[in-house]
Amino acid sequence: MTELRREDFGDDFTWGVAHAAYQVEGAWDADDKGPSIWDTFTHGGGRVFDKTNGDVATDFYHRYPEDLALVRAMGFDAQRFSISWPRVLPDGVGRVSTKGLDFYSRVVDTCLELGIEPWVTLYHWDLPEALHRRGGWANRDSVEWFGELADAVVGRLGDRVTRWMVFNEPGTFLPFGYLLGGHAPGVRSLRRFQAAVHHVGLAQGRGAAAIRAAAPGASVGTTHIFTPPDVAGDRPRHRRAARAFDAAMNRVYVEPSLGLGYPMDDAPLLRGIERYVRGSDEADLVVDWDFLGVQYYQRFAVAAAPVPGLRFVPLFRKDHKRFDITAMGWEVDPTGLSDVLRTVHGYGKVPELFVTENGAAYPDHLVDGRVHDVRRTAYYRDHLAEVARARREGVPVHGYFCWSYCDNFEWAAGLRPRFGLVHVDYETQRRTVKDSGYWFSRLLGGTVTPG
Numbered sequence: 349m350t351e352l353r354r355e356d357f358g359d360d361f362t363w364g365v366a367h368a369a370y371q372v373e374g375a376w377d378a379d380d381k382g383p384s385i386w387d388t389f390t391h392g393g394g395r396v397f398d399k400t401n402g403d404v405a406t407d408f409y410h411r412y413p414e415d416l417a418l419v420r421a422m423g424f425d426a427q428r429f430s431i432s433w434p435r436v437l438p439d440g441v442g443r444v445s446t447k448g449l450d451f452y453s454r455v456v457d458t459c460l461e462l463g464i465e466p467w468v469t470l471y472h473w474d475l476p477e478a479l480h481r482r483g484g485w486a487n488r489d490s491v492e493w494f495g496e497l498a499d500a501v502v503g504r505l506g507d508r509v510t511r512w513m514v515f516n517e518p519g520t521f522l523p524f525g526y527l528l529g530g531h532a533p534g535v536r537s538l539r540r541f542q543a544a545v546h547h548v549g550l551a552q553g554r555g556a557a558a559i560r561a562a563a564p565g566a567s568v569g570t571t572h573i574f575t576p577p578d579v580a581g582d583r584p585r586h587r588r589a590a591r592a593f594d595a596a597m598n599r600v601y602v603e604p605s606l607g608l609g610y611p612m613d614d615a616p617l618l619r620g621i622e623r624y625v626r627g628s629d630e631a632d633l634v635v636d637w638d639f640l641g642v643q644y645y646q647r648f649a650v651a652a653a654p655v656p657g658l659r660f661v662p663l664f665r666k667d668h669k670r671f672d673i674t675a676m677g678w679e680v681d682p683t684g685l686s687d688v689l690r691t692v693h694g695y696g697k698v699p700e701l702f703v704t705e706n707g708a709a710y711p712d713h714l715v716d717g718r719v720h721d722v723r724r725t726a727y728y729r730d731h732l733a734e735v736a737r738a739r740r741e742g743v744p745v746h747g748y749f750c751w752s753y754c755d756n757f758e759w760a761a762g763l764r765p766r767f768g769l770v771h772v773d774y775e776t777q778r779r780t781v782k783d784s785g786y787w788f789s790r791l792l793g794g795t796v797t798p799g
């Protein structure tokens with residue numbers, strides 16, 4: 349294939365990197381910070397694959413000036429980061445920590461001084477433990493609790509931050525946190541999952557309204573993970589299964605805010621959500637988005653489940669000839685990215701799209717100060733080619749954020765999977781740019797070169 353060139357994406361295309369508070373900040377109990385559900389979950393033992401936690405992570409709390417300077421030197425012009433709710437409101441509601449807000453204010457100022465645009469996500473999974481004890485997202489009061497967070501954060505940063513995202517991937521933290529229990533808070537309950545889905549939808553509306561009120565003129569969006577299904581066979585039951593998968597994994601999180609309601613008919617799993625819908629809720633779910641963040645990692649082949657009551661079963665094809673497989677066990681299929689961009693554009697409801705996460709973990713080896721992560725570079729090259737293709741077809745995708753600038757804490761998989769363009773030695777916190785980081789630096793006209 350021909351070499352990618354920055355010019356092919358246009359002058360106004362945003363090139364960024366993304367991270368989340370719990371995955372990088374560390375400083376888990378520094379200053380006023382209260383515990384989050386991820387502190388409890390990781391300290392509880394046995395629930396993270398390699399028994400690590402985010403207590404220190406990549407120490408972004410203290411090393412942000414060095415990290416942001418390297419992001420800029422690699423040629424990126426945007427940094428997406430999230431706010432740790434219990435750093436700002438240690439008890440979840442009520443007392444606001446000035447120290448917590450000061451930290452994010454310093455991060456924003458440092459970005460702006462370096463010429464990096466800060467893109468802020470209000471919630472990337474670290475609910476205050478104090479609120480989990482009151483039912484967390486399964487409690488309808490969570491809508492107002494989240495409103496308090498949004499008011500406090502946008503009130504303080506809204507004079508400088510113009511790009512806001514309300515949530516990161518409800519399609520991950522809700523099923524894994526409330527239905528399957530593999531992520532914090534580790535709940536396994538269909539009812540609490542259904543309640544949480546609805547309350548997060550309402551909180552999304554409340555958060556977006558808070559941003560508009562405190563930062564008029566700001567650009568308001570949110571991010572979703574999209575896992576497009578391929579139908580695993582010709583039979584109608586497999587097609588029905590793929591529809592059910594799509595409704596339960598993708599559409600349920602996206603469509604209510606676009607005014608399309610819940611896709612109940614295709615996925616019986618969702619029907620219980622209706623129990624929690626009241627009065628003006630359907631209208632309150634709707635948000636007039638300026639942009640949507642599209643996040644893509646893998647697609648599945650979906651077949652009808654041989655188990656009564658369960659409609660679908662996602663299959664890994666594990667076809668190493670056709671697909672590279674990442675260290676997370678995910679099949680690499682770049683065409684899925686342009687497919688989901690087309691799908692989201694096809695709703696005809698959102699003016700701008702951004703790829704707010706895309707990236708891969710591989711078993712990297714640091715040898716003589718270099719990480720030759722050839723597969724990661726190929727991954728980025730091929731996914732960016734799909735973004736370019738979608739743009740040529742007229743899909744308004746205006747930016748791309750790598751997941752992630754540096755290796756970090758990968759939730760239930762721990763510190764082991766390495767997603768970074770920059771390697772982190774967790775003993776010394778030393779950063780080493782990987783070959784994929786040098787590749788981006790060349791593409792973007794950065795100043796970081798090997799040797």
Ligand code: IFM
Pocket residue numbers: 368371517643705751758759
């Ligand atoms: O690390 C996560 C991130 O927090 C949310 N999106 C997917 C990434 C890779 O699993």
